[in-house]
Amino acid sequence: AQSVAQPEDQVNVAEGNPLTVKCTYSVSGNPYLFWYVQYPNRGLQFLLKYITGDNLVKGSYGFEAEFNKSQTSFHLKKPSALVSDSALYFCAVRDQRSGAGSYQLTFGKGTKLSVIP
Amino acid sequence: NAGVTQTPKFRVLKTGQSMTLLCAQDMNHEYMYWYRQDPGMGLRLIHYSVGEGTTAKGEVPDGYNVSRLKKQNFLLGLESAAPSQTSVYFCASIGQFGYGYTFGSGTRLTVV
Numbered sequence: 001a002q003s004v005a006q007p008e009d010q011v012n013v014a015e016g017n018p019l020t021v022k023c024t025y026s027v028s029g030n031p032y033l034f035w036y037v038q039y040p041n042r043g044l045q046f047l048l049k050y051i052t053g054d055n056l057v058k059g060s061y062g063f064e065a066e067f068n069k070s071q072t073s074f075h076l077k078k079p080s081a082l083v084s085d086s087a088l089y090f091c092a093v094r095d096q097r098s099g100a101g102s103y104q105l106t107f108g109k110g111t112k113l114s115v116i117p
Numbered sequence: 118n119a120g121v122t123q124t125p126k127f128r129v130l131k132t133g134q135s136m137t138l139l140c141a142q143d144m145n146h147e148y149m150y151w152y153r154q155d156p157g158m159g160l161r162l163i164h165y166s167v168g169e170g171t172t173a174k175g176e177v178p179d180g181y182n183v184s185r186l187k188k189q190n191f192l193l194g195l196e197s198a199a200p201s202q203t204s205v206y207f208c209a210s211i212g213q214f215g216y217g218y219t220f221g222s223g224t225r226l227t228v229v
Contacts, residue, residue: 009157032216032217034217042222043207043220043221043222043223044160044207044220046217049216049217051216090159090160092217094216094217102148102165102167102173103148103167103211103215104150104162104165104175105150105209105217105218106162107152107159107160107161108159109157109158109159110157110159
């Protein structure tokens with residue numbers, strides 16, 4: 001079984017400050033990890049993914065995430081938050097093994113990020 | 118443009134009515150999924166398919182049926198809608214050598 005925990009329902013940060021959205025995961029094999037963003041009344045947009053290699057992954061809109069295998073974490077970060085970053089963020093995990101879990105992604109419950117002007 | 122298309126985008130049903138949500142993808146993906154999104158619950162898997170003619174249950178399958186008669190289409194049916202099925206439904210697909218999903222834009226369903 002695979003699972004994702006996003007321990008914070010909401011994160012508030014002042015514009016211009018760094019932001020972190022936390023994610024921890026559990027999976028039997030090695031993980032593929034993803035971050036998606038959802039703006040109000042919209043679908044899910046892909047931000048970034050970790051497949052293998054460098055533990056620091058860079059994605060869209062200046063976001064990055066750090067994979068930490070020992071802590072089973074994949075926290076999303078941005079050096080300087082913008083008001084337009086306010087949205088709902090989802091972390092997701094999938095087992096790397098070919099065909100494992102029928103390629104299902106398991107999602108966290110989401111973290112609402114509010115950037116305050 | 119290549120991608121995943123969901124129809125309809127919005128629907129209001131009365132309790133007990135039936136309906137079918139259509140998901141169509143033009144990327145020749147083998148795997149397709151239906152999720153529901155509810156506040157504070159994230160995305161939960163309803164049913165999925167690993168290929169034409171095959172379907173399987175996900176985390177929350179009760180009250181739903183699915184069919185995948187053609188590789189590009191994955192249908193989600195509600196035989197007798199209940200207010201608890203008020204939700205936003207997302208379809209997603211992935212190819213055999215892919216990593217992450219391609220999502221549809223969602224269907225907002227309200228059951229009154």
